[in-house]
Amino acid sequence: MSSTELRRTALDATHRALGATMTDFAGWDMPLRYGSEREEHVAVRTRAGLFDLSHMGEITVTGPQAAELLNFALVGNIGSVKPGRARYTMICREDGGILDDLIVYRLGEAEAGSSHYMVVANASNAQVVLDALTERAAGFDAEVRDDRDAYALLAVQGPESPGILASLTDADLDGLKYYAGLPGTVAGVPALIARTGYTGEDGFELFVKPEHAVGLWEALTKAGEGAGLVPCGLSCRDTLRLEAGMPLYGNELSTALTPFDAGLGRVVKFEKEGDFVGRAALTEAAERAASQPPRVLVGLVAEGRRVPRAGYPVVAGGEVIGEVTSGAPSPTLGKPIAMAYVDPAHAAEGTEGVGVDIRGSHEPYEVVALPFYKRQK
Amino acid sequence: MSNPQQLRYSKEHEWLSGAEDGASTVGITEHAANALGDVVFVQLPEVGDSVTAGETCGELESTKSVSDLYSPVSGEVTEVNEEVVNDPSLVNSAPFEGGWLFKVRITDEPADLLSADEYTAFTAG
Numbered sequence: 001m002s003s004t005e006l007r008r009t010a011l012d013a014t015h016r017a018l019g020a021t022m023t024d025f026a027g028w029d030m031p032l033r034y035g036s037e038r039e040e041h042v043a044v045r046t047r048a049g050l051f052d053l054s055h056m057g058e059i060t061v062t063g064p065q066a067a068e069l070l071n072f073a074l075v076g077n078i079g080s081v082k083p084g085r086a087r088y089t090m091i092c093r094e095d096g097g098i099l100d101d102l103i104v105y106r107l108g109e110a111e112a113g114s115s116h117y118m119v120v121a122n123a124s125n126a127q128v129v130l131d132a133l134t135e136r137a138a139g140f141d142a143e144v145r146d147d148r149d150a151y152a153l154l155a156v157q158g159p160e161s162p163g164i165l166a167s168l169t170d171a172d173l174d175g176l177k178y179y180a181g182l183p184g185t186v187a188g189v190p191a192l193i194a195r196t197g198y199t200g201e202d203g204f205e206l207f208v209k210p211e212h213a214v215g216l217w218e219a220l221t222k223a224g225e226g227a228g229l230v231p232c233g234l235s236c237r238d239t240l241r242l243e244a245g246m247p248l249y250g251n252e253l254s255t256a257l258t259p260f261d262a263g264l265g266r267v268v269k270f271e272k273e274g275d276f277v278g279r280a281a282l283t284e285a286a287e288r289a290a291s292q293p294p295r296v297l298v299g300l301v302a303e304g305r306r307v308p309r310a311g312y313p314v315v316a317g318g319e320v321i322g323e324v325t326s327g328a329p330s331p332t333l334g335k336p337i338a339m340a341y342v343d344p345a346h347a348a349e350g351t352e353g354v355g356v357d358i359r360g361s362h363e364p365y366e367v368v369a370l371p372f373y374k375r376q377k
Numbered sequence: 378m379s380n381p382q383q384l385r386y387s388k389e390h391e392w393l394s395g396a397e398d399g400a401s402t403v404g405i406t407e408h409a410a411n412a413l414g415d416v417v418f419v420q421l422p423e424v425g426d427s428v429t430a431g432e433t434c435g436e437l438e439s440t441k442s443v444s445d446l447y448s449p450v451s452g453e454v455t456e457v458n459e460e461v462v463n464d465p466s467l468v469n470s471a472p473f474e475g476g477w478l479f480k481v482r483i484t485d486e487p488a489d490l491l492s493a494d495e496y497t498a499f500t501a502g
Contacts (some may be wrong), residue, residue, distance in 0.1 A: 329417040
């Protein structure tokens with residue numbers, strides 16, 4: 001991607017004032033880290049972290065047939081999502097290849113007989129998702145609207161996040177479950193408050209108007225001072241999601257894979273009403289996965305200190321048996337970890353003799369079940 | 378950040394001290410350490426190895442990337458910093474001091490090593 005015309009979020013000046021190291025992420029100039037990414041990671045695991053995620057792509061879908069459109073366009077059963085709840089789902093091509101993974105929030109009814117959804121796509125795929133939804137909307141009484149510039153997105157993640165947010169809002173956070181969202185007021189500004197995240201911790205994502213982003217960031221920073229909240233960049237977001245075993249589009253997910261190849265066949269709901277894009281190909285993919293199991297997404301934990309990176313071959317007995325999709329030093333485990341697709345014969349937890357080819361040297365790795373980290377509730 | 382005046386610098390972001398007991402110390406600059414992020418693995422040449430100016434002689438891994446370590450001069454390695462191998466975070470916390478990497482008895486050095494002021498200008502550009 002060309003770096004000539006990077007997009008900047010509403011919090012750009014705030015990041016620079018904090019001395020952030022910035023990076024080009026999907027055409028956006030985003031904070032990579034403010035200080036040590038390892039300390040930011042630990043803050044989210046033990047206290048709280050504040051993220052700017054305004055690069056994420058919001059698409060609003062409304063109308064009397066909004067649910068029918070989303071049921072047709074996506075692989076999940078969006079019709080069964082109740083107002084105020086959210087669903088992790090995917091959008092696939094006709095051939096079953098994954099175009100993106102998404103969170104769909106069902107908001108309250110704007111008017112009788114019309115429903116209202118917000119689809120949140122990855123920054124790198126937002127245009128693709130918008131184009132696909134727009135094209136697939138033909139014939140449905142529903143409107144697809146590009147709302148990427150209508151929202152800034154801030155996230156507060158970590159065990160201290162409920163207390164920090166509670167000091168700034170009257171919204172019923174105790175009643176807000178994981179994967180739920182409700183409109184409210186935070187620090188005096190209107191926000192969609194969602195209990196979602198990508199860190200493996202409890203936390204909230206706050207969708208607000210861009211002009212309210214700086215004030216909200218400052219209010220959260222002040223409210224979190226005593227609890228040890230720190231600003232966090234995309235670098236620690238990546239290690240947090242990796243420890244939590246969450247896939248990242250472009251690493252674990254791509255158009256070359258169906259949800260069944262990614263071990264996420266559960267997101268495909270064949271039993272829902274009506275046809276949907278990719279149904280025939282995905283039916284075949286499900287049958288293929290059952291009769292000839294594809295490579296399995298597993299966790300790898302290093303015995304040494306060298307870090308596996310995306311694209312490195314996984315080896316056993318001198319043969320290549322898989323490929324690393326994401327790898328990083330894990331701050332929580334204190335060892336390098338990776339996610340990798342490996343042949344089923346080598347995918348069982350504790351399989352002996354598996355290694356990663358790290359620039360020519362075969363380093364031993366332990367095969368483990370995902371996730372690497374699960375928070376204590 | 379300030380680059381110590383008594384050191385010289387390569388455009389690959391290594392620093393080189395003056396000779397002490399016949400050997401000069403090599404490390405990476407604070408600028409380079411900040412650009413890498415948290416360093417988690419350091420692979421150094423071994424004592425007795427010959428290194429060549431401008432060629433790779435080891436590697437540094439950070440959370441996000443792996444980078445080659447270039448020798449700023451040619452010569453023989455006389456000592457390596459075992460402490461930084463055990464605790465790579467020294468590269469970030471003390472790049473010009475406890476985070477030094479190896480010592481080298483110089484046989485040849487390139488003419489284009491930079492002074493502290495020249496390196497500061499180089500990294501500002």
